[in-house]
Amino acid sequence: MPPQSGRRFVITGANSGVGFQAARILGSRGAEIVMACRNLEKGEEAARQVPGYDAGRVVVRRLDVADLSSVRAFAADFLADHDGLDVLVNNAGVLGAPLGLTGDGIETHFATNHLGHFALTNLLLPALRDRVVVTGSREHRRGEIDLEDLVWDRRPYKAFAAYGQSKLANLLFMTELHQRLTAAGSDVRAVGAHPGASSTHITSGSGNPVLTWVGYHGAKLVSMPAWRGALCTVYAATMDIPGDTYIGPHGRLEMHGWPSAARRSRSARDAELGRRLWEVSEKLSGVTFPLG
Numbered sequence: 001m002p003p004q005s006g007r008r009f010v011i012t013g014a015n016s017g018v019g020f021q022a023a024r025i026l027g028s029r030g031a032e033i034v035m036a037c038r039n040l041e042k043g044e045e046a047a048r049q050v051p052g053y054d055a056g057r058v059v060v061r062r063l064d065v066a067d068l069s070s071v072r073a074f075a076a077d078f079l080a081d082h083d084g085l086d087v088l089v090n091n092a093g094v095l096g097a098p099l100g101l102t103g104d105g106i107e108t109h110f111a112t113n114h115l116g117h118f119a120l121t122n123l124l125l126p127a128l129r130d131r132v133v134v135t136g137s138r139e140h141r142r143g144e145i146d147l148e149d150l151v152w153d154r155r156p157y158k159a160f161a162a163y164g165q166s167k168l169a170n171l172l173f174m175t176e177l178h179q180r181l182t183a184a185g186s187d188v189r190a191v192g193a194h195p196g197a198s199s200t201h202i203t204s205g206s207g208n209p210v211l212t213w214v215g216y217h218g219a220k221l222v223s224m225p226a227w228r229g230a231l232c233t234v235y236a237a238t239m240d241i242p243g244d245t246y247i248g249p250h251g252r253l254e255m256h257g258w259p260s261a262a263r264r265s266r267s268a269r270d271a272e273l274g275r276r277l278w279e280v281s282e283k284l285s286g287v288t289f290p291l292g
Contacts, residue, residue: 004029004238005030007030007086008033008082009023009026009089010088011036012063012120013037013092014035015037015039016046018226019089019230022089023035023047023058024049025230031052032057033058034060034061040062047059061078062074063092064116066094066108069103072123078124079124079126079127084128084129085129087131087237088120089233089237090117090120090134090170091133091233093112093113094113095159097112104284106150106284107151107162109163110150110166114173115285118281118287122288122290125290126291128188132174133191133192133236133237134177134192135193135195136248137163138248140171141268142160143161143165143265144164144168145165145172145273147277150280150284169277171264173281174191174244174246175190175244175269175274178243179244180291184291184292189243189244191241191244191247193235193236195249196251196255235247246261246262247259247260248262249262
């Protein structure tokens with residue numbers, strides 16, 4: 001990875017897991033990092049472990065991507081305080097959450113993993129200089145999006161199905177965003193990455209102590225450490241790759257290994273579905289594409 005001195009990154013969900021490890025790696029190469037975290041106390045504790053913190057290159061700002069008012073507040077404060085942003089890393093996510101709606105009336109997985117990042121990206125686009133990194137998952141291949149029932153009124157709710165739906169939305173968003181950027185004549189690119197099987201606390205928001213325990217300790221037995229999974233994110237964020245590139249571990253089933261080109265499902269390449277998802281996301285978030 002080339003030196004990152006003079007480059008500014010925003011990383012959502014940066015206080016733990018892949019986001020935290022990505023911040024540490026980027027900080028070690030001289031990057032300026034804004035750690036966007038829901039819990040400021042945990043964020044500050046994590047930030048003190050990121051290279052560059054003592055030099056003032058690492059700061060923590062509050063952001064709850066599941067709350068659209070928080071997204072708007074974060075974006076407004078960032079734009080007021082900074083003259084530009086090189087890379088936005090949309091990393092924060094939940095897995096296994098029970099059925100529930102956010103204060104904006106959005107299902108938890110869809111709100112956290114997709115819609116909040118959709119809004120954040122479009123709000124920060126005028127300041128972006130290089131790229132947006134979208135975080136996907138191998139589970140997007142099992143995802144099915146029902147744009148008429150995003151709150152699961154007509155379908156029996158299944159937490160992992162809701163997660164898969166949100167991860168499919170992430171990849172559709174990446175492709176549609178890059179196409180819109182290209183059409184607007186922007187040099188900004190949209191790329192994606194997934195961390196394979198990495199040991200993180202992503203199931204901590206499940207509300208189920210058994211799932212949380214199994215998710216964390218089970219992952220430690222069969223998964224890569226979080227820093228290895230973070231390499232895919234860092235690769236997507238820093239290397240000279242084309243827009244609409246998706247990065248994941250190179251090994252069997254993309255569970256382990258070093259950063260390489262990752263596969264996408266046929267649904268993730270459905271341009272019409274991506275366009276319709278974008279329109280629905282604009283309506284739900286009240287945020288539109290600011291360029292062109």
